[in-house]
Amino acid sequence: MDTFEKLKKAQAKNSSILCVGLDVDINKVPQQFKSVPDGLLEFNKSIIHSTKDFVCAYKLNFAFYEQYGVDGYDLLKKTFELIPDNIVTIADAKRCDIGNTMTGYAKSIFDYFNADSVTINPYLGKDSLDPFFSYKKKMVFLLTLTSNPGSANFQRIESNGVPLYKHIVKQSLGWGDKNNLAFVVGATQPEEIDQLRSMAPNNFFLIPGVGTQGGSVEAVVKANANGPAVINVSRAVIYASKEKDFADKAREKAIKYKLSFM
Amino acid sequence: MDTFEKLKKAQAKNSSILCVGLDVDINKVPQQFKSVPDGLLEFNKSIIHSTKDFVCAYKLNFAFYEQYGVDGYDLLKKTFELIPDNIVTIADAKRCDIGNTMTGYAKSIFDYFNADSVTINPYLGKDSLDPFFSYKKKMVFLLTLTSNPGSANFQRIESNGVPLYKHIVKQSLGWGDKNNLAFVVGATQPEEIDQLRSMAPNNFFLIPGVGTQGGSVEAVVKANANGPAVINVSRAVIYASKEKDFADKAREKAIKYKLSFM
Numbered sequence: 157m158d159t160f161e162k163l164k165k166a167q168a169k170n171s172s173i174l175c176v177g178l179d180v181d182i183n184k185v186p187q188q189f190k191s192v193p194d195g196l197l198e199f200n201k202s203i204i205h206s207t208k209d210f211v212c213a214y215k216l217n218f219a220f221y222e223q224y225g226v227d228g229y230d231l232l233k234k235t236f237e238l239i240p241d242n243i244v245t246i247a248d249a250k251r252c253d254i255g256n257t258m259t260g261y262a263k264s265i266f267d268y269f270n271a272d273s274v275t276i277n278p279y280l281g282k283d284s285l286d287p288f289f290s291y292k293k294k295m296v297f298l299l300t301l302t303s304n305p306g307s308a309n310f311q312r313i314e315s316n317g318v319p320l321y322k323h324i325v326k327q328s329l330g331w332g333d334k335n336n337l338a339f340v341v342g343a344t345q346p347e348e349i350d351q352l353r354s355m356a357p358n359n360f361f362l363i364p365g366v367g368t369q370g371g372s373v374e375a376v377v378k379a380n381a382n383g384p385a386v387i388n389v390s391r392a393v394i395y396a397s398k399e400k401d402f403a404d405k406a407r408e409k410a411i412k413y414k415l416s417f418m
Numbered sequence: 419m420d421t422f423e424k425l426k427k428a429q430a431k432n433s434s435i436l437c438v439g440l441d442v443d444i445n446k447v448p449q450q451f452k453s454v455p456d457g458l459l460e461f462n463k464s465i466i467h468s469t470k471d472f473v474c475a476y477k478l479n480f481a482f483y484e485q486y487g488v489d490g491y492d493l494l495k496k497t498f499e500l501i502p503d504n505i506v507t508i509a510d511a512k513r514c515d516i517g518n519t520m521t522g523y524a525k526s527i528f529d530y531f532n533a534d535s536v537t538i539n540p541y542l543g544k545d546s547l548d549p550f551f552s553y554k555k556k557m558v559f560l561l562t563l564t565s566n567p568g569s570a571n572f573q574r575i576e577s578n579g580v581p582l583y584k585h586i587v588k589q590s591l592g593w594g595d596k597n598n599l600a601f602v603v604g605a606t607q608p609e610e611i612d613q614l615r616s617m618a619p620n621n622f623f624l625i626p627g628v629g630t631q632g633g634s635v636e637a638v639v640k641a642n643a644n645g646p647a648v649i650n651v652s653r654a655v656i657y658a659s660k661e662k663d664f665a666d667k668a669r670e671k672a673i674k675y676k677l678s679f680m
Binding site: 179217220222225226228229251252253258259260261263264267268277278281282283303304305306307308309310311313314323324 | 479519525543545570576
């Protein structure tokens with residue numbers, strides 16, 4: 157089963173397009189989990205246990221793990237192993253390099269971590285993506301439009317009246333198909349989600365930026381128009397409480413978000 | 419001493435602008451080094467020992483290490499520790515993420531690995547770079563123009579008659595100064611090095627693509643016009659021989675390249 161199928165099945169089984177981002181942070185977890193890697197691994201285990209029936213995917217952003225060095229890298233590997241087989245894993249690594257070298261990152265993410273999907277920065281062009289596309293059953297999310305203020309600096313630069321991020325979608329649609337090519341589209345710009353949905357009606361969108369980052373759920377859901385999507389929430393779910401009830405509160409928040417995306 | 423000063427000093431001491439890329443690959447090292455992490459660490463130790471008097475910097479591309487999982491990550495840490503204090507380290511990680519998250523990568527690269535400098539993908543804009551710029555003594559190389567065919571896909575898209583990679587240089591010159599802001603400029607395009615040199619006369623350029631990738635040394639050196647630069651060679655130095663004489667051959671190649679850059 158390829159990732160596209162797996163994602164569709166997970167969404168149907170749990171009636172959910174919610175992805176929870178496991179953004180580990182030793183300063184934000186409850187007191188008893190403040191150690192690396194053991195404490196944070198136990199924290200992730202609790203969060204996964206309490207939310208796994210309400211999500212279609214978990215997103216692991218490598219930055220949060222790499223800040224803890226080799227122990228964090230070990231934690232990352234062990235967290236991937238904790239995720240149930242029927243839930244999709246997104247390696248949010250935002251890697252890029254030239255062709256020959258990119259093969260190393262592809263091996264890391266698809267062979268070593270055995271992730272179902274990955275986020276990639278497309279700035280280096282087609283041959284930099286090919287090593288990832290060569291894994292036919294996996295899914296590649298290209299960074300298209302991000303949810304931060306700096307997205308205005310380069311992503312929105314216009315060429316022939318068309319912003320760069322649309323050039324990325326247009327060109328890359330020739331490089332993959334709906335089964336392996338997907339896009340990261342920041343939730344702070346609903347009208348842009350709407351436009352990109354018209355350009356790529358059948359490709360999955362990973363939509364971050366709802367929750368702590370402040371994107372409006374209603375506007376995003378409307379703009380996406382029931383296209384294939386995964387909406388990510390990280391901190392607003394996993395750090396819903398710092399007390400003993402942290403796992404219950406995370407479950408409550410996951411259910412709340414899941415329902416709001418319907 | 420900041421990285422800018424350290425790099426100037428290393429270049430003066432060794433009369434060299436050569437950077438050697440320690441692109442570890444178990445399929446390319448001599449037989450006795452084919453194990454991770456121990457064999458590859460010994461290989462790196464030998465290469466560093468035989469070339470350290472002829473380089474100004476070593477570049478560690480994270481992809482080559484991450485392909486070996488947590489053992490590779492450990493190897494990466496130990497390789498950083500092997501590099502003499504007077505030689506600059508370049509963490510060629512090409513990271514990117516939004517502001518809050520990018521702090522994790524900055525901690526990884528500057529605190530954990532204690533690298534002197536880093537390569538960053540600027541696609542996410544200014545706020546994504548700020549966590550790296552906040553380390554005032556370090557140097558940030560922005561990916562500007564890469565040496566692969568895919569550089570044509572997006573890097574050369576024109577807005578108001580100016581290619582994207584020049585917009586990146588122009589905007590980012592307002593975000594840092596010559597001490598902390600530098601650029602990666604692929605060596606396969608000498609005339610473009612020449613143009614970028616005019617735009618940023620005082621900033622360091624990291625120029626990869628000479629050697630196995632086929633950029634012409636003479637054309638590159640001429641185009642750079644004695645601007646502050648580091649020219650990287652990886653495979654053509656470290657895999658100069660697979661036999662017992664591999665370290666001697668690497669030294670010979672390093673000296674040859676060093677002299678050709680003068």
